[in-house]
Amino acid sequence: MTESGAYPPIEAYGIVGNRETCALVAPDGSIDWFPFPHLESPSILAAILDAERGGRFRISPADSFETDRRYVGDTNVLETTFRTDDGTATVTDFLPPAGRTAHPKKVLYRKLTCSDGTVALELELDPQFDYGRAETTIEPVESGVLAAGAEEQALLESPIDLEIDDGQVTGTLSLEAGDTEWLLLRCTGAEDAKTDPDAALDETIAYWTDWAHSCAPEDDCVFEGPWHDQVVRSELVLKLLTHAESGAIAAAPTTSLPEDIGGVRNWDYRFNWLRDAGFTIQALMNLGTADEAAEYFDWFMDLCQADEPDAIQPLYGLHGDPDLEERELDHLEGYRGSRPVRIGNKAAQQRQLDIYGELLLAVDEIRHHGRELDDEEWDRIRDIVDYVRDIWDEPDAGIWEVRGGPEHFVYSKVMCWVALDRAIAIAVDGTHDAPLETWRAARETIRRDILENGYDADVGAFTQSYGTDALDATGLLLPIVGFLPFDDDRIRGTIDAIEAELGRDDVFVQRYDGDDGLPGEEGAFVLCSCWLIDALALSGRTEAAQSRFESLCSYLSPLGLIAEEVDPETGAHLGNYPQAFSHIGIINSALYLGSLRGHETPGPAPMGIRLGDPVGLFEEQ
Structure with missing residues (x-):
């Protein structure tokens, strides 16, 4: 070795x-x-x-x-x-x-x-x-x-x-x-x-300079703050991971960089995950990159129209390829002996019910920025929502793609509720025909089920899945997607419990504390750290949120890049790199902090403010 x-x-x-x-x-x-x-x-x-x-x-x-x-x-x-x-x-x-x-x-x-x-x-x-x-x-x-x-x-x-x-x-x-x-x-x-190499360099520099977000000192930039340069670098990373032909955005440019050095948690991330859609469109739109957001939206809408709802996959190749057979390259030793090296990703064949809610969040997000659905697109959205109404109470693999067997994940149930909730709002606000009474009844049934089985009064928080007291960082998203308001005691308790049990060093957050069917331990998940920042800011704890965000940004590489995870003890980056979802988290956390400080966004209010009923505004320091 x-x-x-x-x-x-x-x-x-x-x-x-x-x-x-x-x-x-x-x-x-x-x-x-x-x-x-x-x-x-x-x-x-x-x-x-x-x-x-x-x-x-x-x-x-x-x-x-x-x-x-x-x-x-x-x-x-x-x-x-x-x-x-x-x-x-x-x-x-x-x-x-x-x-x-x-x-x-x-x-x-x-x-x-x-x-x-x-x-x-x-x-x-x-x-x-x-x-x-x-x-x-x-x-x-x-x-x-x-x-x-x-x-x-x-x-x-x-x-x-x-x-x-x-x-x-x-x-x-x-x-x-x-x-x-x-x-x-x-x-x-x-x-x-x-x-001509010199001309190629000049034109490449000009292209990126013209494309990147810029603002004048007199502009009321929502990303204003000590993190502004990090936001711009994150934007440039997202553009670099956006495929020129399809508009799809890769989760990362690498495969098998380990979440656990020397371990088996090594995955191929050179594909596009539909679960990223809503938060990605929010980030791109508020950065002023509407063309990229629209291309990305059109790409995954084409995928959804090509397949029946039960055949929609959690992830696809950057050209829409559904066949992502996972294989192991036994001849490679892996980064610092982290084996196996994998190509392809078996999670493409998993059942992840959260993807439908995330798709509807994306549809809702882009319509607030002026993109209307045509009749064919709405017909497919109706099909998806009717499918969710039929299968929401079944187990799945969850957003984290655990390989320990299907469970009744709370976040998956919540996102099924989101699929119905956003579809109802889209139909009511527009001219789209929909079985509203049936959808509203199903939405209420899901809500009651989650409140009865997904919240543990002894823990004082929403848990990872039904019948367990394990916590999951996705609980931080419940108020952001509008399931309950930020001032609800159950939401406050969930935020506090996740901060106490999954938080590390007032900066990082682990994804969950339950068994996922794999040996070894992983680092703190950067995106989850951003979710806690967002939840704290939107629930009125803005000073704590800003302090966490500034600390998190200090762990970016000297070039402004960040991986999927960070080792809380050493600060070393872990997992595939640079990670699109981590950079999306950086952008959206800056967006929420800027919005709560009173800076205007270029479009509608961000999702957590529009849907989540936040507590108060940030007081300028």
């Missing part, structure tokens, strides 16, 4: 991409993760999953060095600056966004510049196609070297002489102050696709 020191901390990585795929760049200038041509495709480089056999593309000084890293302004162009005893050099990494520049999107650009002194750099390219399963050939060509697997090719254009030895490409070059060189990894293998 490779020593753990061969693996940088997860939070040490930067990310670049072209809205079709992404690459993770380590502090030593090594690209350790690069699936191609799409995020869910097999990898060309995967040293993050096996330091010896995964493959990497490294450019770093030959001598000892210190590293500084930053993004170029509000862009996804990454600069890694090396400082040695003899000089300073910078590697600038990027891919041109798909369909947004005149330059080939399937080219990974690496610009090498020296700003002072002299720096000797080493190059190492070790391509391993198809997660290292394909036989790789490498041969010299006029412009560099051409590597080929069973189906894909990668052409490295290099200004320096390269050596090929035992499947690896190596080379050295020395830069003096003022020198600039370019290395291009063309992932089509086409030598005749000419490009």
